[in-house]
Amino acid sequence: MQGDPEVIEFLNEQLTAELTAINQYFLHAKMQENFGWPKLAKYTRSESFDEMRHAERLTDRILFLEGLPNYQRLFHVRVGQTVTEMFQADRQIEVEAIDRLRRGIEVMRAKGDITSANIFEEILADEEHHIDYLDTQLELIEKLGEPLYISQLIEQPDS
Template sequence: MQGDPEVIEFLNEQLTAELTAINQYFLHAKMQENFGWTKLAKYTRAESFDEMKHAEVLTDRILFLEGLPNYQRLFHVRVGQTVTEMFQADRQIEVEAIDRLKRGIEVMRNKGDITSANIFESILADEEHHIDYLDTQLELVEKLGEALYIAQLIEQPES
């Protein structure tokens, strides 16, 4: 089925964002694991895999619309050095995604591509949930201080 070029471009732009998020979250998860923040590392790794699922759905839709998924480009990967910086970097990628998804939904609905709009709405719901999580974590860091917050992330390895 031949898709609208503007819709395919929105799908590809979001695909780029998802591929970027996969890398950013995965790197943050590995850093968190290295720092001993095992609970946070598990959560962040799962977020990376969730973004991979989004990338898969977008890839399938682009191919269905006879477009070519662009796996050649990434947006800037923001790497935090502290837990606060990591949360802020991850939050920024979500803010940008939410804006893009809302614009895409409007364009897709106006062009009559309800299926693509529904895909974007599903991803939007996930991103809104993630930004809510990040906002909560940033509030906790602010209230508790980074040291006490991090103390809650440590998990002793099984013997």
């Protein structure tokens, strides 16, 4: 089925964002693991995999619409050096995604591509959930301070 070029471009732009997020979250998860924060690393790694599932759905849709998924492009990967910086960087990527998804939904509905709009709406719900999590973590860091927050992430190794 031949898709609208503007819809395919929105799908590809969001695909670029998802591919960028996969890399950013995965790197943050590996850094968190290295810092000795296994609980946080596990959560961040699962977010990376969620973004991979989003990328897969977008790829499938682009191909269905007879477009070419663009895997050669990435946005800037923001790497945090502290837990606060990681959360802020991850939050920024989510804010940008939410704005892009909302604009895309409008365009897709206007062009009559309800299926693509529904895919964007499902991804939007996931991104809103993630930004809520990040906001909560940043609020906790602000209230507790980063050292106390980090102390809650540390697990003792099994003996």
